[in-house]
Amino acid sequence: MSKIVGAVIPVLCCLFVGPNPGARMMKVVSANYPASVIQNHLQAVYDLRESGAVGPRSSITKVLGRTPFPANCGRFENGIVAITSSCTLSNWDFTGATIAFSVEGSSTAVTIQDSLFSLTCGSKTPIYGIEISDTETMPIVHLSHDKFQGNRCNDNDAWSAAYYVRAGASLVIDHSLLLDLPFDVGKCTNSSLTMTSNYIRAYGWNANADADALQSISCVADIDGNFFDISDGAPLSLAHNFPGTPANSAIFDTLDVPSTQNGALRLTNNIFYGYGLYGRTCCSNTNSAANGLPFNVILGCNNHTVLDSVFTLSETIENNVIQKGNQGYYVSGGNLRSTACIASWARNIDYDTSRIIPEPRF
Helix, strand or coil: CCCCCCCEEEEEEEEEECCCCCCCEEEEEEEEEEHHHHHCHHHHHHHHHHHHCCHHHHHCCCEEEEEECCCEEEEEEECEEECCCCEEEEECCCCCCCCEEECCCCCEEEEECCCCEEEECCCCCCCEEEEEEECCCCCCEEEEEEEECCCCCCCCCCCCEEEEEECCCCCECCEEEEEEEEEEEEEEECEEEECCCEEEEEEECCCCCCEEEEEECCCCCEECCCCCCCCCCCCHHHCCCCCCCCEEEEEEEEECCCCCEEEEEEEEEEEEECCCCCCCCCCCCCCHHHHCCCCEEEEEEECCCCCCCCCCCCEEEEEEEEECCCCEEEEEEECHHHHEEEEECCCCCECHHHCEECCCCC
């Protein structure tokens, strides 16, 4: 297929809302798709951004503090939601969870759908939007058609991350919105994570630059068919002139002190859009590059602090459309080598030029 460099092509077609064309719900969408998106057949993923074809499917009908929390699920009291039994929660507004929201318990399987997790700026101690953890019982959580609304709060007075899955737990997130988070969007440590057909819009990550759209530490992660929108309005003219270190990352895949298992990252059929002009003061007044922070699209094969770790990382990175961050498409850290870490790198396309991105060599 010939490439049209830098072109935008008007298209009218039938799209299937899902991780790949041909999946599930069909709808007709008229949009101007970048040539790179067409080249990788990711129109359905692009449509997540343009049409908002994710998030709650129906109105919120239950509000913490006003609606009795179902006793068969767990409890809500004094700003704490603790889910300890298998159940399904639908159409909830969980904004009232101001201290903790956790899932635990023996073999607990929980589905949360069509619900809202939201921050009120200036009124919360930093917590996780939802934390799935239990060192012995390994709960399983499915989030579907939910919305995590960060509201561009200050990172010192807001969620530490929208979600945190750890200690052998499992989390599946599909068809959900994760918007305007002030710190990490999500964390996965020594657990499993599946993300499919979500729209992730990151905002002014914290001023120390230690924030990621996904922080993966020895995580088994399958990230397929998502749109990572991480530009925050930064103009192309400022894309390659940033101070500060270390850099933020859309994907940070690493081994670290908490590692207790091998990590495996499957990153396929995603769109990574944005130049990464970040920091609390980013873009607010002067739109100056001096307010920005460096940005990596993928910081992988990274032995963060455990340079002699016995654990390994394996990364499959295929069929993604990537807009180059000011630090590059892919940066390695630590002492891991691509020949040992990158299991497959194929059909990854530059968002702006539609050119194939060569496999990293380091």
